[in-house]
Amino acid sequence: MESSRRSFLKIAGISALGLGAKPVLDVLASSGENGEKVKPETMKGKDALTAKRWGLVIDTRKLQSEEDLKPMIEVCDKIHNIPDFENKNHEIKWIWTEEFHHIFPTQGHEFLDEEVENLSFLTLCNHCEKPACVRVCPTKATFKREDGIVLMDFHRCIGCRFCMAACPYGSRSFNFRDPRPFIKEQNPEFPTRSKGVVEKCNFCAERLAVGKLPACVEVSNGVLTFGDLDDPESEVRKVLRNNYTIRRKPALGAGPSVFYII
Amino acid sequence: MTNNKKMYDKGMVIVGLCIFVVVITFPFWFNLGNAAPAPEPKLTGKAAEDGQQCVESKEYMKTEHMQILNEWRDTVVRDAKRTYVNNNGKKFNMSLTNTCLDCHTEKAEFCDKCHNYASVSPYCWECHIDPKEAK
Numbered sequence: 001m002e003s004s005r006r007s008f009l010k011i012a013g014i015s016a017l018g019l020g021a022k023p024v025l026d027v028l029a030s031s032g033e034n035g036e037k038v039k040p041e042t043m044k045g046k047d048a049l050t051a052k053r054w055g056l057v058i059d060t061r062k063l064q065s066e067e068d069l070k071p072m073i074e075v076c077d078k079i080h081n082i083p084d085f086e087n088k089n090h091e092i093k094w095i096w097t098e099e100f101h102h103i104f105p106t107q108g109h110e111f112l113d114e115e116v117e118n119l120s121f122l123t124l125c126n127h128c129e130k131p132a133c134v135r136v137c138p139t140k141a142t143f144k145r146e147d148g149i150v151l152m153d154f155h156r157c158i159g160c161r162f163c164m165a166a167c168p169y170g171s172r173s174f175n176f177r178d179p180r181p182f183i184k185e186q187n188p189e190f191p192t193r194s195k196g197v198v199e200k201c202n203f204c205a206e207r208l209a210v211g212k213l214p215a216c217v218e219v220s221n222g223v224l225t226f227g228d229l230d231d232p233e234s235e236v237r238k239v240l241r242n243n244y245t246i247r248r249k250p251a252l253g254a255g256p257s258v259f260y261i262i
Numbered sequence: 263m264t265n266n267k268k269m270y271d272k273g274m275v276i277v278g279l280c281i282f283v284v285v286i287t288f289p290f291w292f293n294l295g296n297a298a299p300a301p302e303p304k305l306t307g308k309a310a311e312d313g314q315q316c317v318e319s320k321e322y323m324k325t326e327h328m329q330i331l332n333e334w335r336d337t338v339v340r341d342a343k344r345t346y347v348n349n350n351g352k353k354f355n356m357s358l359t360n361t362c363l364d365c366h367t368e369k370a371e372f373c374d375k376c377h378n379y380a381s382v383s384p385y386c387w388e389c390h391i392d393p394k395e396a397k
Contacts (some may be wrong), residue, residue, distance in 0.1 A: 064290070189360055209344050
């Protein structure tokens with residue numbers, strides 16, 4: 001039989017299509033059954049603490065020096081596997097201290113009480129009501145949870161650092177290097193981070209899930225009060241009702257959930 | 263057109279084609295019958311004890327553990343739900359280090375063996391800690 005190049009190509013093309021279609025059809029036919037086999041349930045733990053909007057009040061009147069803040073910072077560093085880089089440019093901060101003029105740049109003046117001016121203030125992620133970091137994140141790696149906690153999904157962070165540029169409080173740090181060798185003592189119960197992701201305070205979401213208060217609150221001897229801002233009967237609301245409190249950079253409208261009694 | 267069917271350099275072309283086919287299929291016939299056998303993951307610690315049941319059946323875990331881990335990751339981080347209830351009503355804390363590795367104590371024998379064989383390198387361990395390797 002005389003066959004032209006044209007008819008040979010036609011037959012070859014159709015054969016290839018037929019051979020290629022078989023595996024695709026097989027996969028489509030089988031995908032239904034596997035998915036139906038297991039229908040498990042997921043739920044919150046029975047001890048989990050829940051709230052509409054978690055908040056924190058820092059009573060700076062109870063603090064005399066930076067020494068008083070050390071236990072709170074140390075316990076956080078320890079349980080969250082926070083590395084200690086010698087190079088200040090690589091520093092990872094979840095909770096740390098700043099002076100008055102740095103954290104309240106618009107609220108100071110030249111006749112400020114010297115004691116307040118020289119005091120070290122505790123600062124951490126504000127878990128804002130309208131978090132700028134969440135708006136700018138291109139991968140939704142950082143997001144606001146139903147209970148108001150602004151959380152990081154390290155699995156999705158691509159390290160673009162938009163969130164660091166957006167955060168007006170400097171609450172975010174970037175892992176310029178692999179942090180593992182710089183962690184003094186690893187806590188196996190909490191993951192470390194990898195090189196190239198941004199991290200910050202998570203309001204101890206992993207502790208709230210098992211019914212514990214944030215670690216810094218637990219060791220604060222009453223300096224920190226943690227609770228549901230949405231519940232008028234909660235401890236934080238009582239403290240907020242009875243004291244005059246300020247927040248960091250109020251004019252920006254981010255709505256921090258961390259309050260300071262000066 | 264019909265009489266123009268002469269093939270130029272017929273001998274050279276056919277010999278060349280044969281050599282080409284032999285060379286291109288070399289890895290297949292050279293390694294024929296030499297394939298390394300698939301390793302069996304070794305059960306250690308609690309997982310090796312009698313009557314122990316994993317989160318789901320062995321067959322399901324064999325083929326779907328990566329999907330389960332992905333779902334666990336998303337529900338824990340995104341939905342703040344950390345308890346997994348399987349079809350038998352048994353509850354588990356959805357945690358790679360604290361639940362999976364609690365029974366499967368030897369990561370090298372249980373995870374790495376097959377992953378190395380299949381040449382997959384999941385990035386779980388860049389962050390999640392194997393308590394054995396922790397310092």
